[in-house]
Amino acid sequence: MRKNLGILVMLTAIIAVCMSFNVGKKQPLVKDAATNYKTYCAGCHGEKMDMFVDRNWKHGNKKEDLFKAIKSGYADEGMPSFGESMTDQEINALADYILTGIKNVGKYTSNDRPKSDIFKAEAMTIKLELVAEGLDVPWGIAFLPGNEILATDRSGKLYRVKNKSLQAISGAPQVLARGQGGLMDVILDPDFASSNMIYLSYSKFKNEGGATLATTAIMKAKLTGNALTEQKDIFVAEPYSRTQHHYGSRMQFGKDGYLYFSVGERGNEKENPQQIKGNDLGKVHRIKKDGSIPADNPFVNTPGAEASIFSYGHRNPQGMTIHPVTGKIWTNEHGPRGGDEINIEEPGKNYGWPIITYGINYNGKPISNLTAKEGMVQPLHYWIPSIGPSGLAFVTGNRYKGWEGNLLSGSLRFQFLQRSVLKGNKVVKEEILFKNIGRVRDVRMAPDGYIYIAVESPGRVYKLVPQS
Structure with a gap:
């Protein structure tokens, strides 16, 4: 069943508030990367990974770039930090998940012109x-x-x-x-x-x-x-x-x-x-x-x-x-x-x-x-x-x-x-x-x-x- 993005955004806010009471405490790995993407990312970036064909990677699209962006955010640009909401292990898994999604958009983005009719x-x-x-x-x-x-x-x-x-x-x-x-x-x-x-x-x-x-x-x-x-x-x-x-x-x-x-x-x-x-x-x-x-x-x-x-x-x-x-x-x-x-x-x-x-x-x-x-x-x-x-x-x-x-x-x-x-x-x-x-x-x-x-x-x- 298709998920309501409004619910996802609300859930994101609730989770962030709840986790703010546990700053400094190591959080258990409770969610896989796909679930974390839907929870934290889909509200702004779209629920399907193919949306990344539209993404301009201002701060880079390598794994270390994604890890930094997810963990620390870019507050002035509207990208929140999730370092207190997810463990480093979860962030790493989420970065890998996004990288897989980037690879999947190749079917749309090739510029090779036809060489035959x-x-x-x-x-x-x-x-x-x-x-x-x-x-x-x-x-x-x-x-x-x-x-x-x-x-x-x-x-x-x-x-x-x-x-x-x-x-x-x-x-x-x-x-x-x-x-x-x-x-x-x-x-x-x-x-x-x-x-x-x-x-x-x-x-x-x-x-x-x-x-x-x-x-x-x-x-x-x-x-x-x-x-x-x-x-x-x-x-x-x-x-x-x-x-x-x-x-x-x-x-x-x-x-x-x-x-x-x-x-x-x-x-x-x-x-x-x-x-x-x-x-x-x-x-x-x-x-x-x-x-x-x-x-x-x-x-x-x-x-x-x-x-x-x-x-x-x-x-x-x-x-x-x-x-x-x-x-x-x-x-x-x-x-x-x-x-x-x-x-x-x-x-x-x-x-x-x-x-x-x-x-x-x-x-x-x-x-x-x-x-x-x-x-x-x-x-x-x-x-x-x-x-x-x-x-x-x-x-x-x-x-x-x-x-x-x-x-x-x-x-x-x-x-x-x-x-x-x-x-x-x-x-x-x-x-x-x-x-x-x-x-x-x-x-x-x-x-x-x-x-x-x-x-x-x-x-x-x-x-x-x-x-x-």
Whole structure:
């Protein structure tokens, strides 16, 4: 069972006070290193040792450096001393335990670049076949008839990829291409064959009081040749914000025919994610194709609530897909430093941000002492350290033997594709694929049965081709 960090911090304080009455007396060795780490260290440094991939070792990371830091502390920097709380033997064991944890993070931190387009995975060998290049940040990809691809570039450009060449499409919305904003996701209408309608998410902006404000918007448009027409914003998130990050923006049509999409909390976690009245930020929304609201949305009859909200308490979901069997909407989202999540979206549910989280703040301080609370949904899975997930897809079909039903997530931070093996709704195994290939922004299953990934700077789209 996951431990409540608040209890651990409180326990630390109690133990420290109790032991202060026994200064000068040798304390018996009563706890192993793992227990001492959870008791004394986890409250600030995270409950999992993989958090040390984020650690800047200002005073050194050799055993003698760790021993000194644990025993004597650095009071001016917020590091307490534990010389009176633990024996030298316990401190030595704890230092060894931390050193083991440092070694374990090597799987994330190697800087070796791929030397070939052939990669050996556990179940098969994969070739990354180049489909498109010449983009900067390909944020989203969608598949047109005739083996063509639509690709957004965060700069604001929309392209048709045909025979590995980029053809610019006119009529894309004007975007605020700053920070994490720009032209983001793209998907086709389920009836595209007859309607030619597509949907784009983007950072819409306005000038107000001398400041530039931005928000997440969803545009519907008709694709005719290499031009968009009949453009219409069917959703504009409120309120606008001065910040230039955490837009969310992933979209997915459900089996019910409705459009689901994410809106990030725009960096204001104190107000936006938990507020459902007059606030669209930090939410997953559900609307009809024309922007109107389904009658069975969970907050339709809640006075003052935004009727488009499907779920809330989110930070920045940048991956969204549909389960091929259950039809449930799955998301992945960015935590802070640690605590990235995979979630199954349920109507009206609160996913907890920032009241509960498995991450800590970027300055190393806890965001919340709680990892669970009644009435708030636990993540199906969480990552420590943060991988920076973006893009999400289930493996379907029979091209990828041994991967059937697996879940794929792009990693922006560590520049790989993450394969998660599921047993029911539990991740039981993970594999890192294509390490250091570049920031993997999107991953999709195409109608041709192949997996495609979009990689940033240089912006490229690859097709994953199993080798015999």
